[in-house]
Amino acid sequence: MKLKGTNFFMVLFCLMTFFSCKEEFEYDKITDIYVFSTESNSKDLVTTLGGTFSFTDASRGEYVREWTIDGPSYFTNNEDTVLTEHIAHVQFENTGVVPVKIQLDFGDEELNYDSTFYITVYDSAVTPDFEVIEIEGDYVESNGKYIMESGAFVTFKSTSQGQPDTFEWLTTLDQTVKDSVARIEFVKPGVYDIGLFASRKEPVKGTGNTIYKNGLIEVVPSTVPFRVDQMTQDEEGNIFVKFNRDLDLETITDSTINNFTIRDADNNVLTINHLAASGEVNNTIILFVDPTFSQLYVTYNHSGEAGDLQSIDGVKLEEFTDMEVEGYQHNFFTNGSFENSTYAPFNDGKWVGSGAMNVIKDATTAVDGDYYLQVDFEPYEHKNGNGSKLTIEMTEGYFPVSAEYNYTFEFYAKAVGNIRVLKVTLKDADTGDSMNKTFQDQLVDGEWVKITYFSNEPITKEFINTNVQFDFIAEPNETAQLLVDHLVFSQH
Structure with missing residues (x-):
């Protein structure tokens, strides 16, 4: 018999249970239970709002049959949530996992049978939306928007409808996040629009859509001072100046070198041959000087706009005087691991x-x-x-x-x-x-x-x-x- 329905592939889905030829029953009391749907695979029991499936009970024996489904979904046979016919045509009107149940009564508790089909019902389209669930840093909320200090981390969470499984967060930052939850750092002062594209690939495709919340995040310069964390010397004598935040590299010019002075323990001024940002990290500059491993002290003063060091969030470096350099640990044993294959500088005993x-x-x-x-x-x-x-x-x-x-x-x-x-x-x-x-x-x-x-x-x-x-x-x-x-x- 052909079963008709909106989602209908004419393939038996599930031989739920099969009982036959039990010795204690006479032939006219043999009981077969044979229930199936119009889909070939349980993973295909998925539809969207308004979609239909058909199920068939082809069991044999004296029994009472009852199909049931929770409203607002219903059987199109009788436009009710209870049905006793062999074939059940169901229309789904609520999203989520919707159970379709069948109960078979053979007049014997040992032979009675219950079964449930689970159908996943989605909206036909994805409606994107999101919310802020955490801010790590100082901030205030005003009229649904957030004002925060530079360096804050904001965690966004998708609240999209339509069961999306594909996400892409849209910002002007150099960050790519493709998850339902995004933790994003905001460093540079400015006003930021935040967008989310959400769509669905599995188990049924849903039309993707994008939402933007304009001006949701406003970043202001941090009140934490921009200062030096550490100054160390390498084996060439050069001085590495490490800051507590990343530098605005565009503020480093040829005149920046004039803001620094280096003196030794005898108050002699050392020549700074060159100043440059570290090529490995954005929170360090290098002062290139002639090799010396005595005690050194560095002073930094503003010189107006030109050459002043500034953090990436727009705060100028604090001035400091005679900050001591952590001297290079100069190893006097030039052959301490004997890698030149001699035992110099030792005699032979x-x-x-x-x-x-x-x-x-x-x-x-x-x-x-x-x-x-x-x-x-x-x-x-x-x-x-x-x-x-x-x-x-x-x-x-x-x-x-x-x-x-x-x-x-x-x-x-x-x-x-x-x-x-x-x-x-x-x-x-x-x-x-x-x-x-x-x-x-x-x-x-x-x-x-x-x-x-x-x-x-x-x-x-x-x-x-x-x-x-x-x-x-x-x-x-x-x-x-x-x-x-x-x-x-x-x-x-």
Whole structure:
């Protein structure tokens, strides 16, 4: 039998249940239940307002049949919400998931049968709309519009009708958001129109539409001061000035360099060779100066409109005087990781026993880079009961140490075998003055251990030409090794 309806494909959808030939029933009481719709797939049970579907009950046996549906949808057979005919033609008048139910009564509770078809009903078109659900920042609301300080984040949420699944938020900002919720940052002062395009692709296409809310967002300059967060120096001596907000890069001109002055600890003015915005981030400029690692101080003054630094939200940089630069941590060990494959600046040892010192290339063993320094001990017992004692010390690359600065002195060491003593000595090659520390218990057999002599702290003595010396003692009559890597002696 053909079933007629608006959405009608003449294909059986669902053999819901099938009962037949139970032994305890006589032939005239065999019960078949066979209910189907005009769609071939449950995912196709979708329509729009005013659409129709047809369902058929082809069951057999003595029973009472009743189709039901919630209003305002109804059966076109009788323009009611209850139907007892074999074929049910339904017209859908409410959106959402609408159930169509059938109850079959065979006079036996064990054989009675209920089933439900679920139909998704959409509006035929999408009606876009949205609302502001959160503002992160200072703002006021006036006549349905929002006035906020620069840097605020606004979260918009689609409230569109018609079950859309495709979104695109429309602003003049360089941001693309294609979700039902959009979190957008507003930085530059100005008045912003916000739009939303919403449409539907699945499960039924809906005509897309766009809504604009003109002048919804007004951004005013932030009351948070535009200031410097940090000034640091790189290994070339150049000074990186980091701000708390992004710069308006268009305000940086050739005259901006004249707003800055750099002095050292003796009040000598340094020449700024060049000033430029960092190419990596928009909140940093670079002052290019000749390499120097002494204490430096930077001053900034306004010079009128030309050359004044301004944040992207229109606030001028606050003036400051003698802001100290965080000095570059200059590492005096130019061969601290032995990557030039030599053990310079150290000599090859003073031996009580015998042994050797080599730079080994093995990236799987080195703690830093591909190379490490290896000191080998030959089995030996000194007359005082000690084993092999080895000393390696600097023979070149001496450097000054001043009590005015902080220093970090650290390295990695790995003992292979029983190394009883590791002593580190700082000596002044000119005066003979020295200080030392023994790291008796820090070494762990077979493991790299970080040894720290100083950690960003002052050295109490002044050294004109600092010489570093290492002394090792291994247990008597034992073959041992000491591996050394990543030597850092830096001035802050």
